[in-house]
Amino acid sequence: MLPEPIPLPPDLTGAVTEVWALDMPRAHASEQVLPMPATEIIVNLAEPYRVHDESGSWPTPGVFRTGLRRAVVRFDNPPVLRHVAVRLPAYGPARLGLDPTDTVGTVRGALGDDLAGVAASAADPGEAARTVVEVLRAHLVPETPEVRTVRVATDALRADPARSIASLADEAGVTHKTLIARFRRVTGSTPSHLARLSAVDAVVRAIPTEGEVPSWTALIADSPFVDQSHFIRSFRQLVGLTPREYRDALVRSRYDDPRFLDGGG
Template sequence: MSIYEELVVPAGLAGIATRLWQLEATPLHRYEKILPLPNVHLIVNLSDPYRLFGRAGRAAEVVDAFVSGLQRECLVIESPTRIRHVGVELTPAGLHTMAPQHAAASAGAVQDARRLLAGVDALVAQLHAASAPDARLRILAEFLLRASAQPPDRLVDDAVRAIGADLDRTIESIAAELGVSQRTLMARFRAVTGTTPKQHAQVLRFHRFVDAVHTAGGRPDWAALAVSSGYYDQPHVIRAFRRFSGWTPGEYYRLAAEHGPDAAHFVPLAQLPLAAQASA
């Protein structure tokens, strides 16, 4: 049996968090490939530990409270036999409101939340002690409200929205609209998110393309999806899939389609990819 609950994001977290959830479930397979996501995530794991496999194949046990920054490539994890965690999805600039000195370094990394945020030990203890999912979600929301010491960077927030509205817009045009130089926008964006506007747009385009694959109905028309998603042609799609997932589009679809849209970005794997097997 699976239990999934969400909490409406409190007004005080507007522009910082986009989703708070609790999940209890048995994984479909022991391993899972997580495709790059255009948001930051803070997870408090209330079950047995996860293990994380990098593309180089090295395995590491993940601590009970961790931050997954903006990723530029896929991650492979080994799930506990029963998943039980509480999490929040932060905007690309959301972590900066809580940990401005560490936010940029979080990109491309999965880190112990204790290195970035104060009060995590108390948060973990409270979540373990809470008896109901809605209570855990309220505890997490209250922690985030206390931790958000400053408002989101307006310039970066506006740039993120402009990119999301038109993935083909140039950095020059966005900077001009926001009244700053291209250099200033690039520097602020990197300082707040740890990535660049171009990298964010690339991940967001791929993320939306993957969503479109599962909402088109029937077997994907890759050429049509490429055009509608802003890719130049099918070879461009293939390069994006290899870069962000390690698979061709066809390989991805064969693995993900049987599990439905819920597995679009979190693809269950019956076994480890060959690159990770040596360190399993």
């Protein structure tokens, strides 16, 4: 069964980007997941994944998250992928009472406990996804002025990753210093890091899922990168792969999303 998006109620649309259910055999025994300008929460209904990241190698709990990372994370997949996935914008964790400094690991606190209950009791991913939506609604907290600042800046970056930090601060109605401080408190990161993530993510998402992969020169033509060498440097710093290594993995992959790659396992 391919990913099944779940309709979101209006009160969640400012804090949650997407919720979907997945129930299908694995495409690859191992996969690499590129850094993204978003956080994902996985409510796993099958066997654990195994994570390989900068901190080591460990099995996933029933509920885990990935955040605004600075490197590729590799997962060893169970034979069947059966889970509910929640994608949040950079400011989304703050709307759900989560610690923004957690990037890859257990979802902690009351939200994590309630989602773990869903993982332990649900069998059907579609039904579990609808329950997850209700759990998210129950833990939603009002938007604070700090979160609003980050939301305005993040939405502007999503529309145009080339925006300068000064212009983002102007749009949010705060000083440059205040924008950076609020970003750190709300996301655990900085606007410049999110800008680089957004720029690389936009280039990667522009890669067609069928047919020949265009040249990097063509892909970055409308991006914030001034030239190919600038892109290669940023790509390698964030992704941990050279564009050539990434392209080779992309050719081997059987995913419809170029941010998910064959991990070589």
